[in-house]
Amino acid sequence: MSDAFEPIIIGFTCNWCSYRAADLAGTARVKYPANIRLIRLMCSGRIDPTFVLKAFASGADGVLITGCHPGECHYIEQNYKALRRYLLLKRSLTQLGIEAGRVKLVWASAAEGVRLADEITKMVEQVKTLGPLNWPKWEGFFDDEIHSLVEIPEEVSA
Amino acid sequence: MTNFTTSNGNKERIGVYVCHCGSNIAGTVNVEEVAAWVRTELEGLGVLISRDYKFMCSSLGQELIQNDIKELGLTRIVVGACSPHLHEQTFRTACRRAELNPYLCELVSIREQISWVHTDKDQATEKSKAVIAGGVYRVVHHQPLEPLHVPIHPATLVVGGGIAGIQAALELADAGYPVYIVEREPSIGGHMAQFDKTFPTLDCAACILTPKMVSVGSHPNITLLTWSEVRQVEGYVGNFTVTIQKKARYVNDEFCTGCAICQEKCPKKVIDEIYEAGLGYRKAIYTPFPQAVPKYPVIDRQNCIYFQKGTCKACEKFCPTNAIDFTQEDELVTVNVGNIILATGYDLFDARRVSQYGYGRLANVFTSLEFERLSNAAGPTNGDIVLRDGVTVPKTVGIVHCVGSRDRNFNNYCSVICCMQGLKFAHIVHERTGATVYNFYIDMRTAYKAYDEFYQRVLEEGTLFVRGKVAEITDAARLPGEEGKLIIQVEDTLAGKQRRIPVDMVILSSGLEPRSDAKDLAKLFGISCSADGWLIEKHPKLDPVATMTEGIFIAGSVQGPKDIPTSVAQGAAAAARVLGRIQQGEIAIEPILASVDAEKCSGCRICNGLCPYNAIVFHDDRNVTEINPALCQGCGTCIAACPAGAISGTGFSDTQILAQIDGLLLLNAE
Ligand SMILES: Cc1cc2nc3c(=O)[nH]c(=O)nc-3n(C[C@H](O)[C@H](O)[C@H](O)COP(=O)(O)OP(=O)(O)OC[C@H]3O[C@@H](n4cnc5c(N)ncnc54)[C@H](O)[C@@H]3O)c2cc1C
Numbered sequence: 001m002s003d004a005f006e007p008i009i010i011g012f013t014c015n016w017c018s019y020r021a022a023d024l025a026g027t028a029r030v031k032y033p034a035n036i037r038l039i040r041l042m043c044s045g046r047i048d049p050t051f052v053l054k055a056f057a058s059g060a061d062g063v064l065i066t067g068c069h070p071g072e073c074h075y076i077e078q079n080y081k082a083l084r085r086y087l088l089l090k091r092s093l094t095q096l097g098i099e100a101g102r103v104k105l106v107w108a109s110a111a112e113g114v115r116l117a118d119e120i121t122k123m124v125e126q127v128k129t130l131g132p133l134n135w136p137k138w139e140g141f142f143d144d145e146i147h148s149l150v151e152i153p154e155e156v157s158a
Numbered sequence: 159m160t161n162f163t164t165s166n167g168n169k170e171r172i173g174v175y176v177c178h179c180g181s182n183i184a185g186t187v188n189v190e191e192v193a194a195w196v197r198t199e200l201e202g203l204g205v206l207i208s209r210d211y212k213f214m215c216s217s218l219g220q221e222l223i224q225n226d227i228k229e230l231g232l233t234r235i236v237v238g239a240c241s242p243h244l245h246e247q248t249f250r251t252a253c254r255r256a257e258l259n260p261y262l263c264e265l266v267s268i269r270e271q272i273s274w275v276h277t278d279k280d281q282a283t284e285k286s287k288a289v290i291a292g293g294v295y296r297v298v299h300h301q302p303l304e305p306l307h308v309p310i311h312p313a314t315l316v317v318g319g320g321i322a323g324i325q326a327a328l329e330l331a332d333a334g335y336p337v338y339i340v341e342r343e344p345s346i347g348g349h350m351a352q353f354d355k356t357f358p359t360l361d362c363a364a365c366i367l368t369p370k371m372v373s374v375g376s377h378p379n380i381t382l383l384t385w386s387e388v389r390q391v392e393g394y395v396g397n398f399t400v401t402i403q404k405k406a407r408y409v410n411d412e413f414c415t416g417c418a419i420c421q422e423k424c425p426k427k428v429i430d431e432i433y434e435a436g437l438g439y440r441k442a443i444y445t446p447f448p449q450a451v452p453k454y455p456v457i458d459r460q461n462c463i464y465f466q467k468g469t470c471k472a473c474e475k476f477c478p479t480n481a482i483d484f485t486q487e488d489e490l491v492t493v494n495v496g497n498i499i500l501a502t503g504y505d506l507f508d509a510r511r512v513s514q515y516g517y518g519r520l521a522n523v524f525t526s527l528e529f530e531r532l533s534n535a536a537g538p539t540n541g542d543i544v545l546r547d548g549v550t551v552p553k554t555v556g557i558v559h560c561v562g563s564r565d566r567n568f569n570n571y572c573s574v575i576c577c578m579q580g581l582k583f584a585h586i587v588h589e590r591t592g593a594t595v596y597n598f599y600i601d602m603r604t605a606y607k608a609y610d611e612f613y614q615r616v617l618e619e620g621t622l623f624v625r626g627k628v629a630e631i632t633d634a635a636r637l638p639g640e641e642g643k644l645i646i647q648v649e650d651t652l653a654g655k656q657r658r659i660p661v662d663m664v665i666l667s668s669g670l671e672p673r674s675d676a677k678d679l680a681k682l683f684g685i686s687c688s689a690d691g692w693l694i695e696k697h698p699k700l701d702p703v704a705t706m707t708e709g710i711f712i713a714g715s716v717q718g719p720k721d722i723p724t725s726v727a728q729g730a731a732a733a734a735r736v737l738g739r740i741q742q743g744e745i746a747i748e749p750i751l752a753s754v755d756a757e758k759c760s761g762c763r764i765c766n767g768l769c770p771y772n773a774i775v776f777h778d779d780r781n782v783t784e785i786n787p788a789l790c791q792g793c794g795t796c797i798a799a800c801p802a803g804a805i806s807g808t809g810f811s812d813t814q815i816l817a818q819i820d821g822l823l824l825l826n827a828e
């Protein structure tokens with residue numbers, strides 16, 4: 001990994017809060033690194049974990065998921081569903097060998113342009129220290145997996 | 159302007175337009191390079207033409223797109239410019255004019271999200287290519303759509319009966335449409351009802367407010383629900399169902415004539431913290447002030463002797479019309495409205511928080527609202543300006559500006575009205591007592607019509623002005639002449655020296671703050687607050703009374719500190735926006751909806767519990783799920799959940815989003 005590593009981060013934003021926060025950061029000329037590329041959705045509840053996997057598979061080094069603060073979702077409570085999915089996703093990603101630090105969930109209201117910019121900056125720093133996404137060496141990974149699976153019955157029987 | 163045209167055999171014929179936005183974008187992004195790159199790299203996807211242009215949103219910019227659509231037969235448009243929240247509609251309309259379905263256009267933000275937030279030109283240019291590629295990949299999968307039309311219920315709900323809410327309600331009612339006003343207090347009027355005079359004209363507040371209040375009370379189109387609060391809001395623009403809690407008044411309004419005998423006879427005196435700002439008393443049964451609308455009193459349960467101890471009922475005994483009814487209970491009322499205007503106003507900054515100013519500790523430090531009551535002919539002293547002892551007329555008065563405002567420890571913002579209010583107080587004190595008046599200010603802010611003239615007038619009357627933020631107010635005398643006085647310690651920044659000025663009375667120009675429950679209110683109505691807590695308008699300059707939520711408008715000081723004329727203007731503006739809707743009879747809304755493909759649905763029911771609007775219904779007989787398009791709001795949560803991929807969403811389909819991801823990462827794909 002060289003010092004010049006510039007990660008690419010895909011950011012999912014919600015039309016009502018975090019996308020507006022990004023607009024506000026712009027209007028206020030708050031600066032943050034250019035490593036993030038935003039996708040606008042209507043709500044964080046729209047985020048299918050597949051999108052995140054797709055982003056990693058297509059070359060992203062990190063994914064930032066953003067939505068309205070709890071209780072402030074434009075669709076009442078869908079951000080709680082996003083939160084649930086995020087927690088599951090994070091677990092599945094670690095199981096796939098993708099460091100937990102490559103995905104992050106951040107709540108940002110339409111007024112929090114500065115906060116969103118800060119979070120983006122932090123996320124970029126974090127992914128920089130993790131380095132480029134290296135998909136795990138599948139063979140070894142599965143060997144371990146299979147090994148542990150085979151071992152369990154023995155443990156249970158012991 | 160540079161053009162790049164190419165020929166291709168692709169199904170879609172895409173036009174890409176990269177805006178300079180003067181130097182707003184072109185200053186940071188090499189727009190020519192981006193346009194050229196798009197043409198060569200994305201030709202395979204069907205990009206037929208890629209241009210850059212100074213101002214895409216100008217009529218010439220729009221015509222450029224329109225002509226290309228017609229001449230080149232474009233079927234998809236991508237514009238790289240500002241945020242879709244600003245100009246999506248503009249470019250969609252341009253497409254429609256050229257007979258291209260408006261939903262086949264994609265606006266990609268390279269200004270708010272690139273040129274304004276990044277500094278490195280190369281990085282900004284690369285990122286612009288990536289996000290425009292994302293837009294091109296995505297637009298290929300756009301579907302032609304038509305906006306949905308929903309009917310608008312002609313009734314409107316106005317929450318808050320201060321001057322802004324009153325104005326909004328009257329405009330709507332005068333135009334012939336039904337209005338419900340929900341006011342938390344026993345009477346409408348808001349803060350303005352507490353004032354004696356109003357700057358800059360010094361009109362008597364009651365004289366100009368009361369007639370409006372009376373019109374509200376007697377208007378055939380207005381249903382006034384005071385002593386009430388909104389508890390639940392369901393539905394959306396055009397048709398909201400609102401549940402309102404009407405607190406029990408314990409007074410039957412069919413019989414009450416407003417004679418006020420009950421208030422006279424009630425033995426329980428209560429300090430009136432709201433209307434009298436803690437300076438005066440009311441009874442346990444009360445109307446906040448004689449001109450209250452409606453005229454019916456309420457019994458405040460917490461202080462009523464009967465409710466607390468089980469005996470008294472003095473009011474009942476003396477009421478000539480038997481209007482007292484101790485058995486009344488809170489009621490829930492449901493109303494249907496097409497639009498909602500929020501006008502719940504502000505709270506006064508609590509001056510106790512600036513402990514060095516001694517409010518609450520030093521008797522003769524008053525807040526601005528206290529002074530309003532003190533100087534009000536109908537107030538606790540009948541308008542006599544006296545110290546806390548109730549008799550002594552002050553000989554020197556210090557008015558301290560910016561209390562809690564423009565102060566990093568409290569609120570950064572300027573409360574707008576305090577300079578003028580300080581001048582108004584200076585004039586009143588001077589006129590009624592002849593006292594020497596000092597104004598302590600950081601900057602004098604007297605913008606707006608006839609305001610500076612008023613400042614000149616107060617200057618000429620002999621009021622003294624000291625420029626400097628007051629450091630401390632104390633009763634600890636150190637120098638001769640300070641005994642028994644309040645000493646104002648201030649750095650006079652014009653004279654460049656520290657001063658101690660002894661006075662008899664201090665008035666704190668406390669700032670305006672968002673209502674303490676502003677966040678709950680925002681949540682209830684599905685809108686947002688700024689970090690300070692003021693409700694956020696749709697656009698700070700161009701759309702000050704709308705919010706991001708269709709059908710919810712804001713007016714007056716709920717949006718930020720404001721004087722009366724601006725609050726009135728906003729009330730009227732919000733009403734005008736609502737009237738436009740009502741007269742159209744319907745409103746076009748974004749056709750963003752989810753739907754289930756019955757063929758693909760396995761009947762697993764995973765999606766069934768996910769919709770907050772109950773739009774998802776399961777058909778037991780056919781073992782499939784269906785989405786009711788009239789209820790779906792298009793959040794997309796169910797789409798993301800369906801394991802069979804049976805649910806699709808217009809505008810934000812899986813294909814569109816996955817393609818956009820590919821586009822965004824095109825440059826990085828090895
Ligand atoms: C001391 C002082 C002096 C001033 N003097 C002047 C002056 O001379 N000239 C001038 O132009 N401006 C003056 N102002 C500013 C003026 O008070 C405001 O511009 C004006 O009152 C704003 O009106 P509003 O309707 O927005 O809010 P408000 O007057 O605050 O009215 C809001 C109403 O909403 C009700 N409400 C609140 N929450 C709810 C809820 N959840 N449900 C239902 N109802 C609710 C409240 O009870 C209230 O009746 C002064 C301000 C102060 C503090």
Ligand code: SF4
Pocket residue numbers: 754758759760761762763764765766782783799800801802803804805
């Ligand atoms: S989640 Fe998909 S498959 Fe399951 S019931 Fe809903 S629409 Fe049908």
Ligand code: SF4
Pocket residue numbers: 751752768769770771772773774785789790791792793794795796797
């Ligand atoms: S998209 Fe959202 S609102 Fe529409 S049916 Fe699905 S969960 Fe309900």
Ligand code: FES
Pocket residue numbers: 014015016017018042043044045066067068072073074075078079
């Ligand atoms: S609308 Fe923002 S998270 Fe749901």
